[in-house]
Amino acid sequence: MPFQIVKKEQLSDNMFRVTFHAPLVARRAQPGQFLMFRVDEFGERMPITISYFDREKGDVTVIMQRVGSTTALLASMNEGDYVADVVGPLGNPAEFDNMHKVIVVGGGSGCAIAWPQAKGAFDRGCHVDIVAGFRTKGIVVLEDEMRACCKNLYMMTDDGSYGEKGFTTVKLKELLEKAKAEGEQYDTCICIGPLPMMKFVCQITKEYGVHTMVDMNCIMIDGSGMCGGCRLTVDGQRKFTCVDGPEFDGHLVDFDEAIARSKIYEKQEARVFQRRHHCTLQELADREEAARKAAKEGK
Amino acid sequence: MATNLSPTKNPIPEQEPNVRNKNFDEVALGYTVELALDEANRCLQCRRPQCVTGCPVNVKIPDFIKLITQQDFKGAYHKILEDSSLPAICGRVCPQENQCESKCVRGIKGEPVGIGRLERFVADWVMQNADEMPEKPERNGHRVAVVGSGPAGLACASDLAKLGYDVTVFEHLHKAGGVLAYGIPEFRLPKALVQKEIDKLTALGVTIQCDATVGKALLIDELLSNDPDVGGYEAVFIGSGAGLPVFQNIPGLNYCGVFSANEFLTRINLMKAYDERYDTPLMPISKVCVVGAGNVAMDAARCAKRLGAEVTVVYRRGEKEIPARKEEYEHAKEEDIIFKLLTNPVEILADENGWVRGIRCIEMELGEPDARGRRRPVEKPGSEFEMECDAVIMALGTSPNPLLRKATPDMEYTEKGGIVADEHGVTTKPGVFAGGDAVTGAATVIKAMGAGKEAAAAIDRYIMKK
Numbered sequence A: 001m002p003f004q005i006v007k008k009e010q011l012s013d014n015m016f017r018v019t020f021h022a023p024l025v026a027r028r029a030q031p032g033q034f035l036m037f038r039v040d041e042f043g044e045r046m047p048i049t050i051s052y053f054d055r056e057k058g059d060v061t062v063i064m065q066r067v068g069s070t071t072a073l074l075a076s077m078n079e080g081d082y083v084a085d086v087v088g089p090l091g092n093p094a095e096f097d098n099m100h101k102v103i104v105v106g107g108g109s110g111c112a113i114a115w116p117q118a119k120g121a122f123d124r125g126c127h128v129d130i131v132a133g134f135r136t137k138g139i140v141v142l143e144d145e146m147r148a149c150c151k152n153l154y155m156m157t158d159d160g161s162y163g164e165k166g167f168t169t170v171k172l173k174e175l176l177e178k179a180k181a182e183g184e185q186y187d188t189c190i191c192i193g194p195l196p197m198m199k200f201v202c203q204i205t206k207e208y209g210v211h212t213m214v215d216m217n218c219i220m221i222d223g224s225g226m227c228g229g230c231r232l233t234v235d236g237q238r239k240f241t242c243v244d245g246p247e248f249d250g251h252l253v254d255f256d257e258a259i260a261r262s263k264i265y266e267k268q269e270a271r272v273f274q275r276r277h278h279c280t281l282q283e284l285a286d287r288e289e290a291a292r293k294a295a296k297e298g299k
Numbered sequence B: 001m002a003t004n005l006s007p008t009k010n011p012i013p014e015q016e017p018n019v020r021n022k023n024f025d026e027v028a029l030g031y032t033v034e035l036a037l038d039e040a041n042r043c044l045q046c047r048r049p050q051c052v053t054g055c056p057v058n059v060k061i062p063d064f065i066k067l068i069t070q071q072d073f074k075g076a077y078h079k080i081l082e083d084s085s086l087p088a089i090c091g092r093v094c095p096q097e098n099q100c101e102s103k104c105v106r107g108i109k110g111e112p113v114g115i116g117r118l119e120r121f122v123a124d125w126v127m128q129n130a131d132e133m134p135e136k137p138e139r140n141g142h143r144v145a146v147v148g149s150g151p152a153g154l155a156c157a158s159d160l161a162k163l164g165y166d167v168t169v170f171e172h173l174h175k176a177g178g179v180l181a182y183g184i185p186e187f188r189l190p191k192a193l194v195q196k197e198i199d200k201l202t203a204l205g206v207t208i209q210c211d212a213t214v215g216k217a218l219l220i221d222e223l224l225s226n227d228p229d230v231g232g233y234e235a236v237f238i239g240s241g242a243g244l245p246v247f248q249n250i251p252g253l254n255y256c257g258v259f260s261a262n263e264f265l266t267r268i269n270l271m272k273a274y275d276e277r278y279d280t281p282l283m284p285i286s287k288v289c290v291v292g293a294g295n296v297a298m299d300a301a302r303c304a305k306r307l308g309a310e311v312t313v314v315y316r317r318g319e320k321e322i323p324a325r326k327e328e329y330e331h332a333k334e335e336d337i338i339f340k341l342l343t344n345p346v347e348i349l350a351d352e353n354g355w356v357r358g359i360r361c362i363e364m365e366l367g368e369p370d371a372r373g374r375r376r377p378v379e380k381p382g383s384e385f386e387m388e389c390d391a392v393i394m395a396l397g398t399s400p401n402p403l404l405r406k407a408t409p410d411m412e413y414t415e416k417g418g419i420v421a422d423e424h425g426v427t428t429k430p431g432v433f434a435g436g437d438a439v440t441g442a443a444t445v446i447k448a449m450g451a452g453k454e455a456a457a458a459i460d461r462y463i464m465k466k
């Protein structure tokens, strides 16, 4: 049963917002849950966080970074096209209990996942501050959305091309130090981004004793607890991200192991990309960039 | 009666071991008409046929074999269908040596009648020569929901549809079939056969809704409610299987290159990693160690072999205790899979980047029998050794998936997580029935199918009484 793409927007060079018509997914979706899509018969089952849902219309929206073959395939599709499968909502909803003063740290495409959670906390009356980090200006996304659901938004870029220059961890440390000095420490940190960033954020928040929730994105196949491919170690115990997560207490996650496991298919994925797209991701991006330039100059 | 007094079964033509261990085509090619007639003539047509008592669903074995001797293959097929829904599949994957064939009187002096091979023959013959799609029966106006499209769910849906029920099967994966689709490999059970059974269900009017996760997208209570979108079912059958992989607790389990058999087999069977056209990645493997010796382990080992790896199966008990079907074990050996029996892994070893480089094992010897009479393996002190490999596949069994359990707390479960149900599939929750691996834990196709049929009858009684 194919699923229609009802809306698609490009948010930045490599970020896309895609809305699927998938009433069964929309009807019980909650913030923090994810869906899996499969582009066509030959495609992989790809996990992705549900950013918005419209139960009335039966639509679900995801915000996706183009990083490899499958995400590039979806990015190349248009409104009105169909993907083979959309299944969900999977995983557990995010929990907002006992939160009052919250700091949200988002890294790159992680901001897409962090934003609905920040909104969830904000809508429940929490004090929310957001630190959003991006490599460079060209990939900044969701600034307005994030600004609308927090008290303070700190935009950071690695190269200083937008907002403040520096990593999210630097800003985080500064804010925690300040809050500590003022005697009003954050009670919760929600951190979503690349694994190494989450690892370092957790090291810092642990120092300050700030409870930290992370969203783990592991390699998945079925998303229902059947393959164990998404397993990780939390507090010395084996957990399956798809059914026990994706949200975990960041101070208990074995990040080094998760980082090693995330690299299992790196080489094969590059090959799949070549086969599907007849070029590398870089060449694809360059080609688009050239087309954009040409269009501009043409005008 | 029996005109063939040969003490041995007619062998089934097979692909040569050294050819088939490089392809994913079916291993056993099936009896020809001549072989089938010859084998059928070995049956003594016992008056009190023991074979039937050994069959979990009591297929009328001598009756269908007699029809074969009369060359009424279609009649034979329909005779089997009186008790079983999936003859083409069961003829291929049933552990006949523990069931019907273990009881066959011809097995006392010599080999039993090749009942499984004959079952497969009639199913294949009909499919090739006289296949017809079933007609859609008249509807009785009642609706039933089925959760899971494994053999339990398929059998339940099929029987209910034949009685006129409007049945919807909800399946989490993108393809129907359960283990038949994602677990058992193509070379043992061609997926086209499974698809055929599913097409027949559709022809009966059953709706199969893939990408529908019960317990997440829909709750059991919603299916049973009057909700105009998703409700309106008078009963629900749960055939959600036992898909949760069990991992042994040894150090190194999460290194790159350690897979559950479910993951490895799903990548290959469901996601077709061996087929160039599919995107599914699979890490390159050259030396594989499979832990365990059940059907699942044999399937994983034989798949790894077909991907070009050198494969060693490590099992802590002896040859006699191997739980896999004998045929699978024999096939695996013929395909040059190495067996290290009485050997237990103690640790998985990795390089500095966390990639598997080997496995440390210890030799075992058999000690006193345990509660089930199997001799308990005990470690031989000082016998540890290391074995080089770049992938480890854990095939130590599965248990019922907790997803549905978490979403449906108002039903009773066993300590091991199985749904509590009686022999008719009646659970502790009104209107909810269950069967197959979800109830029993990992078992067999035929038992799951039987449970699905039993529950269909119970559901019919339940709804008709309302």
Ligand SMILES: Cc1cc2nc3c(=O)[nH]c(=O)nc-3n(C[C@H](O)[C@H](O)[C@H](O)COP(=O)(O)OP(=O)(O)OC[C@H]3O[C@@H](n4cnc5c(N)ncnc54)[C@H](O)[C@@H]3O)c2cc1C
Binding pocket: A034, A046, A047, A048, A049, A050, A062, A063, A064, A065, A066, A067, A068, A069, A070, A071, A072, A109, A112, A113, A216, A217, A218, A219, A220, A246, A262, A263, A264, A265, A266, A269, A270, A273
């Ligand atoms: C629960 C969950 C929620 C997610 N939510 C989002 C989201 O909202 N937005 C978003 O952009 N992405 C999200 N992801 C990550 C997304 O699934 C991956 O980006 C995607 O799998 C990459 O597929 P690909 O074929 O395009 O790239 P590939 O060619 O498969 O891989 C390209 C690169 O991405 C890495 N990678 C592959 N799969 C994953 C994965 N599952 N997680 C992390 N890295 C991976 C590879 O190691 C490689 O370096 C989520 C993942 C999970 C498990």
Ligand SMILES: Cc1cc2nc3c(=O)[nH]c(=O)nc-3n(C[C@H](O)[C@H](O)[C@H](O)COP(=O)(O)OP(=O)(O)OC[C@H]3O[C@@H](n4cnc5c(N)ncnc54)[C@H](O)[C@@H]3O)c2cc1C
Binding pocket: B093, B094, B095, B147, B148, B149, B150, B151, B152, B153, B170, B171, B172, B173, B177, B178, B179, B180, B183, B184, B212, B213, B214, B215, B239, B240, B241, B242, B243, B265, B295, B296, B299, B325, B401, B403, B404, B435, B436, B437, B438, B442, B443, B444, B445, B446, B448
């Ligand atoms: C590799 C392997 C080899 C085997 N070989 C043999 C053999 O040779 N002979 C033999 O007799 N038996 C064999 N078995 C065992 C046999 O396959 C199982 O006993 C049988 O398939 C159980 O059937 P089932 O219908 O209970 O469940 P399954 O076949 O497990 O099907 C359950 C289905 O339900 C779906 N599901 C689960 N939860 C949900 C949910 N919440 N919502 C929607 N859908 C859901 C699953 O995705 C799955 O498709 C083997 C098993 C494996 C894994």
Ligand code: SF4
Binding pocket: B042, B043, B044, B045, B046, B049, B050, B051, B052, B061, B062, B103, B104, B105, B106, B112, B113, B115
């Ligand atoms: S027990 Fe053997 S010989 Fe007797 S009826 Fe059954 S198959 Fe035929």
Ligand code: FES
Binding pocket: A219, A220, A221, A222, A223, A224, A225, A226, A227, A228, A229, A230, A231, A240, A241, A242, A243
């Ligand atoms: S994705 Fe298979 S168990 Fe989580």
